Amino acid sequence: MKVIRSKTFTASRPWGALDIANMSGTTVRLHWTDQPYKWHVNDGEEVFAVLDGVVDMHYREGGAEHVAVLEAGDVFFAGVGCEHVAHPRGEARILVVEREGSV
Structure with a gap:
């Protein structure tokens, strides 16, 4: 059992993550960032x-x-082949669910 207080989570670098769960190859991670990511699929x-x-x-x-x-509270779904990049406005905390090892 875990309780994660997302509003207090920070990382030592942009897009640093806390691994929450790995469910049969699907990961759930909490990210903190204050910088854009990179274009990716x-x-x-x-x-x-x-x-x-x-x-x-x-x-x-x-x-x-x-x-x-x-x-806060909004969800973005990136389907297979969707090229995207996230640009936070200041600090942001994001929950990401994706295949293990994905970019």
């Missing part, structure tokens, strides 16, 4: 839930770049 599907802060999620669809503003 995951090896599978990804669920990206903002727990604290605001994140501009840039994604490419049909050759065009779009931005979704995600606030």
Whole structure:
């Protein structure tokens, strides 16, 4: 049994993570960041839930770049092949559920 207080979690570097669970190859990780990630495509599907802060999620669809503003409580689903990058506005805490070893 674990209780994680996400609002108090910090990491020593941007996108540092606390591993919460690994369920048959699917990982659940809590990330802290104050810097953008990098453009990437995951090896599978990804669920990206903002727990604290605001994140501009840039994604490419049909050759065009779009931005979704995600606030605390919002969830972004990146399907297979979805190219995306997260840009936090200040500090953010994000719960990510994805295939183990994904980018």
